[in-house]
Amino acid sequence: xxxxxxxxRLDFEKCKGCTNCIKRCPMEAIRVHEGKATIMQERCIDxxxxxxxxxxxxxxxxxxxxxxxxxxxxxxxxxxxxxxxQFKEVENVECVLHALLNIGFDDVFxxxxxxxVVGFLIHQYIKDNKIKKPVFSSACPAVLRLMQIKYPxxxxxxxxxxxxxxxxxxxxxxxxxxxxxxxxxxxGAFFISPCPAKVTEMRNPMNTKHSAVNGVIGVSLIYKDIxxxxxxxxxxxxxDYEKLHKATxxxxxxxxxxxxxKNVDMGKALAVSGIxxxxxxxxxxxxxxxxxxxxFELQACTGGxxxxxxNIHNLFVGRVRxxxxxxxxxxxxxxYTDKQLIDLYKRAHFEATEPIKPKTIMHLDEDMSQxxxxxxxxxxxxxxxxxxxxxxxxxxxxxxxxxxxxxxVAFETDCVIKLREKVKTLAEEILDLARIVPPSMGDSSKKxxxx
Amino acid sequence: xxNNSFRFTPHITLEFKxxxxxxxxxxxxxxxxxxxxxxxxxxxxxxxRTAIIIYEAAMNVAIHAIHGALKVYVDPEVxxxxxxxxxxxxxxxxxxxxxxxxTAPQEIREMGFGAGMGLPNIKQCSDELVIDTKxxxxxxxxxxxxxxxxxx
Numbered sequence: 001x002x003x004x005x006x007x008x009r010l011d012f013e014k015c016k017g018c019t020n021c022i023k024r025c026p027m028e029a030i031r032v033h034e035g036k037a038t039i040m041q042e043r044c045i046d047x048x049x050x051x052x053x054x055x056x057x058x059x060x061x062x063x064x065x066x067x068x069x070x071x072x073x074x075x076x077x078x079x080x081x082x083x084x085x086q087f088k089e090v091e092n093v094e095c096v097l098h099a100l101l102n103i104g105f106d107d108v109f110x111x112x113x114x115x116x117v118v119g120f121l122i123h124q125y126i127k128d129n130k131i132k133k134p135v136f137s138s139a140c141p142a143v144l145r146l147m148q149i150k151y152p153x154x155x156x157x158x159x160x161x162x163x164x165x166x167x168x169x170x171x172x173x174x175x176x177x178x179x180x181x182x183x184x185x186x187x188g189a190f191f192i193s194p195c196p197a198k199v200t201e202m203r204n205p206m207n208t209k210h211s212a213v214n215g216v217i218g219v220s221l222i223y224k225d226i227x228x229x230x231x232x233x234x235x236x237x238x239x240d241y242e243k244l245h246k247a248t249x250x251x252x253x254x255x256x257x258x259x260x261x262k263n264v265d266m267g268k269a270l271a272v273s274g275i276x277x278x279x280x281x282x283x284x285x286x287x288x289x290x291x292x293x294x295x296f297e298l299q300a301c302t303g304g305x306x307x308x309x310x311n312i313h314n315l316f317v318g319r320v321r322x323x324x325x326x327x328x329x330x331x332x333x334x335x336y337t338d339k340q341l342i343d344l345y346k347r348a349h350f351e352a353t354e355p356i357k358p359k360t361i362m363h364l365d366e367d368m369s370q371x372x373x374x375x376x377x378x379x380x381x382x383x384x385x386x387x388x389x390x391x392x393x394x395x396x397x398x399x400x401x402x403x404x405x406x407x408x409v410a411f412e413t414d415c416v417i418k419l420r421e422k423v424k425t426l427a428e429e430i431l432d433l434a435r436i437v438p439p440s441m442g443d444s445s446k447k448x449x450x451x
Numbered sequence: 452x453x454n455n456s457f458r459f460t461p462h463i464t465l466e467f468k469x470x471x472x473x474x475x476x477x478x479x480x481x482x483x484x485x486x487x488x489x490x491x492x493x494x495x496x497x498x499x500r501t502a503i504i505i506y507e508a509a510m511n512v513a514i515h516a517i518h519g520a521l522k523v524y525v526d527p528e529v530x531x532x533x534x535x536x537x538x539x540x541x542x543x544x545x546x547x548x549x550x551x552x553x554t555a556p557q558e559i560r561e562m563g564f565g566a567g568m569g570l571p572n573i574k575q576c577s578d579e580l581v582i583d584t585k586x587x588x589x590x591x592x593x594x595x596x597x598x599x600x601x602x603x
Contacts, residue, residue: 153495283482286499287506288572363492368527368598371491372461379463403490 004041007061007199007216008048012036014058019391021050021059026275027149031404032394042361045145046197047275047300048309061196061310063218069104072188072214074180076172077105078165079192081112081247081255082306083219084325085318087230093252093325097244099229100192103222107179108244109172111191112251113335115139115164117171119250119263120341121350122159126266126294132157134285134293137260139163141201142300143278144356148206151282152358160352162208164254165191165198167350169212188214192222194308197300207352218310249330255322257304260297267294274302364406378402386417462526463487469512469519469536474564476521477509484523491525497596500576501530504594507569508534514559515539516589530596532577540586548574578602 017035022028029043030050037058039050050059069075077100084093097108118139126135136158138144147155162170169189176187191198191213199216233241253259261269270293272281278298284290301307306322307315336344344350364378365371382402393414395401404410413419465487467480481502488498505523512519516538524531541547547554548570555565574580577594584590596602 150489153499283478283485286485286502287478287481288503358495360492362486362489364490366492368491368493369461372463372526375463375487375490376461 004044005200005203006039006041006044006046007063007196008039008044008046008051009060009062010037010039011058011060014056016056016058018055019394020053020055022391022394022396024049024053025396026146026279028396028400030396031409032391042359043149045142045149045300046200047142047146048196049275051196051309061199061218063193063196063199063221063310064190064215065221066104066217068215068217069188069190073186074107074176074182074188075105076107076109076169076176076187076189077101077192078109078111078168078172078189078213080165080194080219080305080308081110081115081252081259082194082304082308082311082318082322083192084252085255085306085322086219086223086312087227087321092328093245093247094241094243095230095233096226098233098241099226101244102229102232103225105190107172107176109168109175109189110245110247110251111164111168112247112254112329114168114171114251115254115260116248116251116263116334117336117341117344117350118161118164118167119254119260119265121161121345122264122295123266124342124345125159125161126264131159134290135159135295137264137295137297138207138352139254139260139297140197140299141195141206142197142275143298144206145197145200146275146278146300147282148356148359149361150279151286152360154282154286155356155358158207158356160207162350162352163201165193165201165213166205166208166211169214170350173212190215190217192217192219194219194305194311195301196309205354206356207354209354219308220310220312223312245329245332246335247329248332248334249326249328250334252322252326252329255304255306256319257297257299259304261295264295264297268292269295269297271297271299273299273304273307275300277302364403374406377406381405381412384418385415388417390416392416460526460528462524463491464525465523467509467521469509469516469521469534471513471517473513474510474562477506477513480509480521481506488525488530493525493530493598496602497530497598500602501532501596503576504532504573504596507572508532508592508594510564511569511592512536512538514555514565519589528598530598532592532594532596534592535589536591537589540584540588540590541582542586544582544584 015036017032022030027043029040030037084096100108125131138159172189173187193216202211202213202216205211250263257273258271261271272278303315306318364374382399385398387398389397393401395404469476485502509521512534516536519536522533546552550571551567553565553567559565578597579595581593
């Protein structure tokens, strides 16, 4: 496994070299060179903004495919809460769960159910003052990766709890081992994901050594098959199905931003979605403001997971459907009793085992004196650039181009305006030269005048 | 020794103008300088302290003064943050250093600023703090953060 695995990648053939993505990337991680975009691996946080921005669908999220199911004897699907909001024809969650079984899974475990456990655990952590306040949600991996790079001193305030996806995989496998007698290795858990960052999170988890998830499958990959199965199930109305649906509205609500805050239900919570909004909020928090908030729920996608780039439907449509489903699930009694939950909390069963480490990648040079000199160069170059921030050079703005020049990966003449100036000067010089004629061909009338 | 005093120290100076009631410049300059310090590879806790000083000091100018300027100087040893303003001056500096003491007008407090935490915060975050003020003329604030020193 390489140090920088990323789910978000470029479809080389489809990329037309336009500059839409470079402007939208919150990390200034994309450059367009020689007509194709490249993602700077160390900066990418897999937020998926470029997937949304690309008009040519050249930014893609690489996820696992259903083939991976063949590697395991017992396969469990872990559908995200927002998954259920992708179907028009669905009146109940049960139908979708059975459709998952029909396409090749042996069992299902709702991530919403694990989310309820995570919500309870975070609630207890805050209640028992086990973490420095304000506490940050650990659920959105893109936000955590953003914090690693830009807000590292806030990392110690991230809730030391595994993500609902991770908890779901562990609970599902435990249940399956009891149920089937199979060993841990024979059981595969597969997250049905609206999110590219979850793919990356499974490969290189941040707060645990090894992920219990064996594969992350993008919603769009199985969508058609699921629809077919749903229609088939609905046509056979009279059949009795085993009850699979266990999550309540509280867990389902995690699919939309504010859902987690409601579930954690501890003190004053602030929920923000959309990576650019998250960044401006983190700036404020880092300056020491918003001290009266106990819990921050930050989500990279606008609207939360329901707005995930791998989901099928518009986030607002998804939100309405999710709301209806939440209402329906709200009637259901919680699957885990308070006693069971307290027991999980005491056993620290789903606690993070690894600290989330800061990543220092923004500096211009290891040596500070050198970095200062380079920064001076950047300032000088930037002040001479036109300041249009047009992006035609392939860097997201003039300042970023200046940085790229100093880093040695770009040239001043990459700037079209600069190039034009240079051509103009050159043309003028050529014209001046053209006007100089050999003495033997000089204008004789001038000479007479002079006399 | 003579040689030494002429030794060139690489440094960087950043400047911002602050107009009366310009509440955005404080957060903007704090974010900009934060990015600069990250590019220099400065330690995160120092960046955080500097950002707080810049924000609070610039905010003070925006709230109380007529106009002013913010200057930030960085070299491998020290960061210094200076705000100079033309304004009313601080009547009682000792009192202004107390948490919760504020002379900000009511409308500013309604906006959520002027809670009387500015100067105490700046003091807490800086290694050295000098405030020079003349009533009816203006205030100069100089805060220093040493890069290789432990901050209590």
